[in-house]
Amino acid sequence: MIPIAPLITSFLREHMPVERGYSLHTCETYAHAFRLLFIFASKRLGIRPSQLCIEQIDVALILAFLAYIEEQRGNSPATRNGRLAAIKAFFHYVEFRVPSALEQARQIHAIPVKRYDKALIQHLTNNEVRAIIDAPDITTRLGIRDRAMLHLCFAGGLRVSELVGLPLENLSLQRTPSIRVLGKGRRERCLPLWKATAADLRAWLAVRGQVPVPELFVNAQGEAMTRAGFEYVLDKHSRTAAKKCASLKGRSVSPHQLRHGCAITMLQATRDIRKVALWLGHADIRTTEIYLRVDPSEKLEAMERVLPLGLRRGRFKAPDALIASLFEPG
Known part of the structure; x- marks a missing residue:
């Protein structure tokens, strides 16, 4: 034994x-x-x-x-x-x-996995994401940090571990702002940043100050932000955003919904599932295909390209006089 x-x-x-x-x-x-x-x-x-x-x-x-x-x-x-x-x-x-x-x-x-009905993934629309990113009070240091975190998590389609573990040295705000992300399986990818995302990150760096840890985002004590810490931040601002965005009311928003929202946005913009897989850091493109089920525009495009069947029109004819009498106006 x-x-x-x-x-x-x-x-x-x-x-x-x-x-x-x-x-x-x-x-x-x-x-x-x-x-x-x-x-x-x-x-x-x-x-x-x-x-x-x-x-x-x-x-x-x-x-x-x-x-x-x-x-x-x-x-x-x-x-x-x-x-x-x-x-x-x-x-x-x-x-x-x-x-x-x-x-x-x-x-x-040889033990088989259990088959089950797979529901569509829950993601955030652009309006919902905008409401959440706009929720923090950017007149405060932590509000500036929260906005930068939320914005980067969405724009980069980052996993929580990738966001909170991102080192400051992996951020470049030069001519073409970008981040280097170390994802699952030690696969590294480089992502360009939107101008608005880079602007929020510059605002955070201006007030971040000297801290003893290498991570880009830190908590109020100057220590590295944790997974639970970011989840708290997201929940806090989601509840604030719900006051202005009705679709967020009573809804539990997870960090992965930001990632899903980014994926849907990228798919609608590029029409290329391979580019979405590269952006998200998926090793297998089959993982990315879940977003094709969510995005209705893919199905609409297919429907528009297929000509409808040319069906022959006709009128119903009763088979005999007895049945015909049933259809006569009384």
Whole structure:
């Protein structure tokens, strides 16, 4: 029996962040998935999590775990598939280190994902984005910072981790303003900035002052802005914007909706899904195709190019006198 503890430790601490370049958020998501799995397995097997062995995490246990998180924890099929993806990634890692677990890994990789109805993504319209970006009080230092953060998050289509982790040195405000973003999988991309976005960033740099951290955006204490900190800022200004923008009332706005809004805007402007994928830093263009489902202009363009069927017009004729009498005016 091979203890699982050393393998999961090296997987989460070395393989994911160092060898594969996964973001901190992804590493935390995977770690939470394994925490749930190990708690479930320890209760089911009657042993402590530290005593678990690779051989005990078999297909039957994993299927029971997936059923548990859906039925008892109330997780959605998407979350269930995400937990399964974490488990499969770990066993792919195990394959190259524990040859005796190859057959076990093969069986786990064969567990199918669960199909479910995929709703259209929730995104922000240009009017909603404008209302949110205009919400901060730019007569204050933090208001200037908030406007610059919100504007850059939308204009760059940035993930939260990319926004809060952006170093000051990766911002260029020279003749052609741009930022260098290190995204998922350590893929770097360079994005030009709109003049209005660059202007908001210059305003922030003018009041940012000397801080001990390299990140572009900092909190009131001069420390690097956190994911939770930006989510608080977005929620605060979304509620303020809702007073003027009716479509935001009672709505929960997430940072990723800013990214989705940018993607839709880029798609409508370029008509090229490949350019949108490059802008967002997607490794697989199939990930970007979700925006084609949202944007109705793509379907309208197709409809305009297809000629409608030339159907022959005619009048209904009753088959006999009895039925014809039913249609005579009374």
